[in-house]
Amino acid sequence: MRLLNTLIVDDEPxxxxxLRLRLEAFPQIRVIAEANSVAEAIRAINTQMPDLIFLDIEMPEQSGFELIRQLQPEQCPAIVFVTAFHQHAVKAFEVRALDYLLKPVKRERLAEAIARVGEVTSIRADKAQLLAAVAELSTEGHNQSSSTAEKTTAAEPQYCIESQKLVIQDGRNPIQLIPYQDIIWIDAAGDYMCVHTQTETHVMRARLKSLIDERLPDVFVRIHKSTVVNLTYIEKLQPLSNSEYKAVLANNKVLKVSRTYARALKQRLLG
Structure with a gap:
């Protein structure tokens, strides 16, 4: 029996x-942290590295879907959504969460969800699949009466780069121009990328290699196969085992620096 370090995220104490009291009946579950918001959850994930998250969807300021956007692909825990709103249940399942639970959580359904987690070989979530579904959900309000030409454009999202700004254009949402100086880091999962600023996370359909090949400004450095970071936001490096590091950013976000890219990063930081 695998012991699953578990995080509970819900804005209601x-x-x-x-849920914590119900989970005490399952010896394979060890609740290591609780969070009332996405910001608290991110801090707990960075420090506790849970295997499993029971994640509420409807929360003030940022939803459970926003948390997904901020998770690094290689550190994405298994996710069981918890919601009081039935319309979210099918959506949650469609975003490839291992399961979803409706509030109030019944013990029988909780047992089924935990059994499902125990059955999978790898309990890491696939962020690429999660992002694909979140991106689809974010465009539900798009006018379904669009012409065939418009639908073709929407099905083939594009992006381009200008000298001072990253331009995100996916054919369905307003064009977004993000100053490079405002971008803290970018992580990729499959055909999707998350562009993180101090206040927002923008999802764009593109591959990280394509973005790098289009010559991101020199201030951006690759720290992992799926991550590039703006050097100006790195405040310190914390050594890990196997010559890896944690990069602590100005917004307290912690990113993993793989051994492959650690040496080059240190050289850039030391000048």
């Missing part, structure tokens, strides 16, 4: 307490 009573909901967290109720």
């Amino acid at each position: 009573a909901a967290i307490e109720g």
